[in-house]
Amino acid sequence: MFLTACRIGFDPQANPTEAVDASEPDAGDVDALVASCGTSYVPLPNVSGAYRVISTQARWVDAEAVCEADNAHLVVVNSSQEDAAVRANVIGNVWIGASDRITEGTFVVVTGGGTIYSNWQVNIPSNVAEDCVHLRGDGFWEDGDCNVSFASICECDGLPAVAGAF
Numbered sequence: 815m816f817l818t819a820c821r822i823g824f825d826p827q828a829n830p831t832e833a834v835d836a837s838e839p840d841a842g843d844v845d846a847l848v849a850s851c852g853t854s855y856v857p858l859p860n861v862s863g864a865y866r867v868i869s870t871q872a873r874w875v876d877a878e879a880v881c882e883a884d885n886a887h888l889v890v891v892n893s894s895q896e897d898a899a900v901r902a903n904v905i906g907n908v909w910i911g912a913s914d915r916i917t918e919g920t921f922v923v924v925t926g927g928g929t930i931y932s933n934w935q936v937n938i939p940s941n942v943a944e945d946c947v948h949l950r951g952d953g954f955w956e957d958g959d960c961n962v963s964f965a966s967i968c969e970c971d972g973l974p975a976v977a978g979a980f
Contacts, residue, residue, distance in 0.1 A: 888968060
């Protein structure tokens with residue numbers, strides 16, 4: 815039997831230090847983000863935004879709905895720093911906010927648009943019937959069956975999920 819687990823909660827940081835791109839919402843105000851998404855969201859070191867691990871396993875679309883109920887979305891990993899911060903706080907397979915459900919081979923993120931950053935292993939993505947992206951236990955991304963249940967990680971960054979984009 816394969817078990818997926820997540821570290822419950824994160825170590826809150828008193829003052830995130832990463833500069834925020836002026837074209838993005840002011841995610842540097844973590845207190846405001848936590849107020850909009852809930853106190854279970856906490857910052858991670860060296861990245862903006864606040865995050866919540868959902869250890870209850872769910873299908874990809876259901877995991878996204880849980881995040882949206884918090885005024886958040888499945889994490890959209892935009893940099894190697896964010897990828898490392900997320901990986902350091904989860905164990906096992908975890909849904910993230912990217913898929914090619916609309917057009918096979920064209921991965922988009924839940925906040926709209928294509929992926930900016932990716933961490934695919936060689937020869938992945940490769941499966942036509944596997945459209946939803948998860949972070950594997952070894953740190954690489956993989957496209958998987960959207961109906962498989964994994965833990966997930968939500969991101970509160972002031973950006974909404976874009977209905978119909980994914």
